[in-house]
Amino acid sequence: xxxxxxxxxxxxxxxxxxxxxxxxxxxxxxxxxxxxxxxxxxxxxxxxxxxxxxxxxxxxxxxxxxxxxxxxxxxxxxxxxxxxxxxxxxxxxxxxxxxxxxxxxxxxxxxxxxxxxxxxxxxxxxxxxxxxxxxxxxxxxxxxxxxxxxxxxxxxxxxxxxxxxxxxxxxxxxxxxxxxxxxxxxxxxxxxxxxxxxxxxxxxxxxxxxxxxxxxxxxxxxx
Amino acid sequence: xxxxxxxxxxxxxxxxxxxxxxxxxxxxxxxxxxxxxxxxxxxxxxxxxxxxxxxxxxxxxxxxxxxxxxxxxxxxxxxxxxxxxxxxxxxxxxxxxxxxxxxxxxxxxxxxxxxxxxxxxxxxxxxxxxxxxxxxxxxxxxxxxxxxxxxxxxxxxxxxxxxxxxxxxxxxxxxxxxxxxxxxxxxxxxxxxxxxxxxxxxxxxxxxxxxxxxxxxxxxxx
Numbered sequence: 001x002x003x004x005x006x007x008x009x010x011x012x013x014x015x016x017x018x019x020x021x022x023x024x025x026x027x028x029x030x031x032x033x034x035x036x037x038x039x040x041x042x043x044x045x046x047x048x049x050x051x052x053x054x055x056x057x058x059x060x061x062x063x064x065x066x067x068x069x070x071x072x073x074x075x076x077x078x079x080x081x082x083x084x085x086x087x088x089x090x091x092x093x094x095x096x097x098x099x100x101x102x103x104x105x106x107x108x109x110x111x112x113x114x115x116x117x118x119x120x121x122x123x124x125x126x127x128x129x130x131x132x133x134x135x136x137x138x139x140x141x142x143x144x145x146x147x148x149x150x151x152x153x154x155x156x157x158x159x160x161x162x163x164x165x166x167x168x169x170x171x172x173x174x175x176x177x178x179x180x181x182x183x184x185x186x187x188x189x190x191x192x193x194x195x196x197x198x199x200x201x202x203x204x205x206x207x208x209x210x211x212x213x214x215x216x217x218x219x220x221x222x223x
Numbered sequence: 224x225x226x227x228x229x230x231x232x233x234x235x236x237x238x239x240x241x242x243x244x245x246x247x248x249x250x251x252x253x254x255x256x257x258x259x260x261x262x263x264x265x266x267x268x269x270x271x272x273x274x275x276x277x278x279x280x281x282x283x284x285x286x287x288x289x290x291x292x293x294x295x296x297x298x299x300x301x302x303x304x305x306x307x308x309x310x311x312x313x314x315x316x317x318x319x320x321x322x323x324x325x326x327x328x329x330x331x332x333x334x335x336x337x338x339x340x341x342x343x344x345x346x347x348x349x350x351x352x353x354x355x356x357x358x359x360x361x362x363x364x365x366x367x368x369x370x371x372x373x374x375x376x377x378x379x380x381x382x383x384x385x386x387x388x389x390x391x392x393x394x395x396x397x398x399x400x401x402x403x404x405x406x407x408x409x410x411x412x413x414x415x416x417x418x419x420x421x422x423x424x425x426x427x428x429x430x431x432x433x434x435x436x437x438x439x440x441x442x443x444x445x
Contacts, residue, residue, distance in 0.1 A: 161356065210382070218372065221368035
């Protein structure tokens with residue numbers, strides 16, 4: 001099984017469960033709504049408030065996606081079946097990361113217009129750069145998230161623990177994403193916060209590299 | 224490492240370390256109170272530095288040791304390395320808590336606020352939360368996977384240490400003092416305090432590891 005096979009398998013299972021996708025999207029949309037009501041009706045600094053709201057909604061909703069992808073492993077021996085194909089553990093990790101990334105991208109595509117409308121920010125000229133920033137942040141989120149989700153597999157109250165460990169680890173990505181989005185929406189350029197792109201890229205690489213060494217060990221431990 | 228056959232040696236070594244540690248801590252407190260001069264601007268509050276800085280150094284040593292022992296466990300699969308990692312992480316948490324408590328006491332006087340969202344403070348708080356998570360995860364796992372999962376965490380969480388260390392240089396506008404530049408009696412007192420708390424950490428590690436060994440022996444008998 002290649003990483004694409006693993007990703008397609010996970011995504012197909014997600015797609016079959018319409019309730020999961022609907023919950024995920026509704027949850028993130030209502031987070032944006034709640035926060036925009038809390039900040040509004042007159043926004044002091046819409047670009048900043050909208051950037052923080054967008055990423056808060058994405059990061060919180062992401063945990064739901066990660067937990068679900070964890071459950072897929074447990075259901076009907078899915079995880080064992082994948083391992084029995086003899087697939088390389090790192091390919092499995094990358095496949096699951098890719099699937100989680102795709103789910104996050106879908107949520108991003110939905111939450112972005114909602115945040116833009118509610119806060120009245122953003123324009124189409126900066127959209128390609130924003131998509132690039134989001135790709136960097138969400139790839140890191142998916143990599144670290146998949147790694148921690150695998151660690152949390154055997155735990156009681158794993159959703160809680162996943163958040164406790166995952167959110168603090170994601171702080172560089174979270175700050176980077178908010179700063180870049182804010183810069184794009186307020187000044188139309190990413191130049192003032194260019195360093196944060198590097199920080200996010202480093203966080204992505206560290207997440208992917210740690211998993212290359214550790215994912216196999218985690219998998220063994222849960223057998 | 225502690226071997227059951229060398230139990231006598233470790234009991235004696237542990238006690239000797241405790242005597243040395245308590246003596247050094249008492250000496251460092253005496254030096255901080257009387258030998259080191261009162262700082263001109265901040266007054267006596269500045270003396271918190273003699274607890275705060277050594278605790279921060281010991282925290283880094285402890286979490287560094289957890290990282291090294293975690294790698295050792297994953298490569299050798301010997302339970303004693305996992306015991307070292309867990310014990311060291313536990314003590315690291317105690318010292319990290321001392322850092323988090325003593326810092327605001329100092330900050331109140333220096334910056335006129337208990338807490339500010341400043342890079343070093345923020346990254347250190349994140350570090351504290353993450354290592355607290357390590358203990359929660361460790362305690363909620365079954366024994367079979369516990370060692371591997373905690374070792375993996377011991378390695379993953381270590382990534383934050385260089386961030387805390389370098390935060391004052393990486394982020395502009397950091398208020399936290401970069402390196403403590405001291406001379407004369409102040410410097411000597413600080414070095415004595417560091418030595419004292421490092422020996423204290425070593426003594427506590429020996430005691431903690433002996434407990435771990437007894438636990439393992441009890442589990443084997445059961």
